[in-house]
Amino acid sequence: MEKNRLEQILDCFGKVKVAVVGDMMLDDYIIGTVDRISPEAPVPVVSVKKERFVLGGAANVVNNLATLGAKTLCFGVIGDDSDGDRLLNVFREKNIDVTGVIRVEDRPTIVKRRIIAGTQQLLRLDWEDASNIRKEIEDLLLNKIKEHIDEIDAFILSDYDKGVLTPRVAKEIIEMAKGKNIIVTVDPKPKNAQNYIGATSMTPNRKEAMECLGKGKDTDVLEIGKELKEKLSLTNLLLTRSEEGMSLFGNEKIENIPTYAKEVYDVTGAGDTVISVYTLAGASGMEWYEAAKLANTAAGVVVGKMGTSTVTKEEILEFYNSIYNEWN
Ligand SMILES: Nc1ncnc2c1ncn2[C@@H]1O[C@H](COP(=O)(O)OP(=O)(O)OP(=O)(O)O)[C@@H](O)[C@H]1O
Ligand SMILES: [Mg+2]
Known part of the structure; x- marks a missing residue:
């Protein structure tokens, strides 16, 4: 791909609107030092120095898209609790539209809260209710999506199997999108593939x-790739x-x-970067093979960073140039 063409596509990233539907999560890192053992029980006492809130799960896909300059809409379900407030605050700090996030009283915001002393993770506390959302919540979510359908260029369904992408929600989104020629990409949990x-x-x-x-x-x-593509009637x-x-796996051939x-420092979240760049590039008019090359390039950058990370357009352009070197 020519440099000009690639730059044009990357410019288009800012004009594309991608809706992410799925299991939004909050990652919490409580970081401190240990100087003594508790008098109450034989456990270390952590003196907390700082706390960091990071977007996780489907929210990390939204974060990747926002870092790439895309317009995003996020659709999901969080609790009516203080962690829900924190999650919304992180979204708002990044100017991410949260009108599609529904707050419910009967399930908690999904949180993974780590307690870290120095480089050592001492404990992780998880909050979640992974049961399927109720029918009334499905209705609310689908109605919100319908309200915005004419603005959306692509959907990313980010399924962490935590109950938002019920069979009905998934199927109705795909149907809605089909009628309007909107791209739908899916990061699946195997048991929900159907x-x-x-x-x-x-x-x-x-x-x-x-x-x-x-x-x-x-x-x-x-063989697996070919069979799965056929079985689920995917475009690729x-x-x-x-x-x-x-x-x-495309229509006629397989490209490796x-x-x-x-x-490679940390591969956490590489999959989220892949689906974000792939979908954004496809929605910006790139051929799917070129979009895959770009997503792979972006993943190559992100695995070189510590922690769940994101990449910028500039980083992708630079690395793409150093790999394919087609412009010199
Ligand atoms: N060890 C590695 N070395 C080089 N590249 C890697 C490595 N791990 C991941 N990648 C890059 O990241 C991409 C996605 O990685 P992978 O296949 O592990 O996805 P995943 O299991 O969905 O990741 P995630 O942990 O985010 O769910 C790969 O296609 C590749 O480009
Ligand atoms: Mg994955």
Whole structure:
């Protein structure tokens, strides 16, 4: 791809509106030092120095999109609690539209709260209720999506199996999108794969793709990809393969894209970066193969950063140039 063309596409990122629907989470990092053992029980006492709130789950996809300059709408369900306030505050600090986030009284905001002393994680506390949302909440969520459907260029369904993407929610979104020619990409949980028949694309990792079809580890990854794409009637399927990069299953052929990551520090959240860049590039008019190359490039940048991270357009452009070097 020519440099001008790539720059044009990256410019388009700011004009595209992507709706993320899924399980929004809050990651909390409580960081301190330990100087003594508690007199109450044989446990360390952490003297807290700072606390950091980070967007997690589907909210990390929203964060990736916002960092890339895209317009985003997030649709999800959080609790009517203080962690819900914190999650909304982080969204607002980043100028992310939260009109599609529904607050309910009967389930908590999903939180993963870590207590860290120095570099050592001492404990993690999780809050969640992963049961499917009630029918009335499904109605509310689907109605909100309907209200905005004419502004949306693409949907990302980010399924962490925490109850927002019920079979009905998934199916109705795909139906709505079909009628309007809107892209729908899915980061699936294998047991819910059947909910996503007819989506544009799916981005499972190796293990998830195997599990979607109930196959064992020894099965050929290329056979799995082909079969899954057919079975779910997807336009294409992007199978992420960690250190082996990714494979795109299109209409006629399979494209294998190797990874060019030089330093790998932390692969957490790489999948969220992949689906964000892939969808945004596709919605900006890029061919799916080029979009996959760009997503793979972005993943190569993000695995070189510590913690759940995001990438900017400038970082993608620079790394793409250093890999493919087609412009010099
Ligand atoms: N060890 C690695 N070395 C090089 N690149 C990697 C590595 N792990 C991940 N990547 C890059 O990140 C992309 C997505 O990684 P992976 O297949 O592990 O997705 P995932 O399991 O969905 O990730 P996540 O942990 O975010 O759910 C890969 O296609 C590749 O480009
Ligand atoms: Mg993943």
